Amino acid sequence: MDRILHLIDNNDDGNSNINTINQCIRTKPVIVFVVAPWCGHCQRLEPTIETVEKKLMKEQELNNVHLIKVSDTNVSNINVKKPNSYPYIVFMDEGRNYDHNGDREPEDIMNFIRKNISKKHISKNNKNKNKNKNKKTFKIKKKKGKGKYKVDDYKGPGSDDPNWIEKVFGIQNGGRIKKKKRKSKKSKKSKKSKRR
16 A cells, blocks of 8 residues: 555546545554645645655654545545645544644644654654663763773763762772862962971
């Protein structure tokens, strides 16, 4: 079954396209664009629909989503409610319908699809990628020289805790990393005067 389906005018391959579209609507997650050729807003939406078609074909996460574009004259033949205005954009998944009322830019429509798609239709490969994206990682830079780490510059999670590095790396009491304390000039002078 094609992922991009158009039923635009009465000269289209009538019943076979209508049957394919209705089967797709019943079984797949679908973004439906109902357009009217006489509508100026629909005409301005055409480049957006083309961009969304391309993005759907490229985006692995949404490889189960189908796109259907239907003209106002054919909307009564498919399983979509008759719209009050044109263009009408609706996302359908597992018997639920979500009307799109937001901006009509390609990325807005893609976000609308991502927001409303059922989790079971999201590609498994991308679920793992999304899990890895949510993990917080950080790097500790090595100072010039051997084995010295620059931990003073780290401002990430847990950095407010003075023992954060021991907790993160599981370092026991014997292997503690200690910060060197800088001695002030006054304390050096006072030590010299005590020695005399």
